[in-house]
Amino acid sequence: QKEVEQNSGPLSVPEGAIASLNCTYSDRVSQSFFWYRQYSGKSPELIMSIYSNGDKEDGRFTAQLNKASQYVSLLIRDSQPSDSATYLCAFPGSNYQLIWGAGTKLIIKP
């Protein structure tokens, strides 16, 4: 059974520091991985997708994928209080579905 593991947190990071969120997955053949951000009471929003080994940068966000280790991470530089949210990682399963991690709650302290 395909699975995703995330530390549920909360992860507390000072404002301006780098927040590092991690995810491990069970499926060796998966080709795409996603990071979603979910504010409390709101719907998840796709913030990063990554399809190949290495780093992908988008503004203050960097996704890192290591397929050999089955590990994907999200780095947030210059963390802001508005980054406080739950971050979900996911990868494709079967039947059009994404397999979801339980999410890591991130708290940025001013």
Place this chain on the structure above:
Amino acid sequence: ETGVTQTPRHLVMGMTNKKSLKCEQHLGHNAMYWYKQSAKKPLELMFVYSLEERVENNSVPSRFSPECPNSSHLFLHLHTLQPEDSALYLCASSQGAERGYTFGSGTRLTVV
């Protein structure tokens, strides 16, 4: 309208009521989904439709009844719900899971 639109945003219903949640996607996607998210809990997949055919039904009680009349519209019909069904109900669409989902804003349902 762009993206995925869900209505209503909030719904309060009694246990004997019948109501429907509506979802519409304007992205040309070929799959649509219903998820339930209870307070401080992970996403729970309820139903998956691909090209208007149901491809997954995740052991959801029969008091939840989905309908997908075309590839742009998805409904969730609700009847005789229980207080524990109170949750955020999320609709999403995709052009295959390999490209990720786009979520609607959700319907906050309260059963009294």
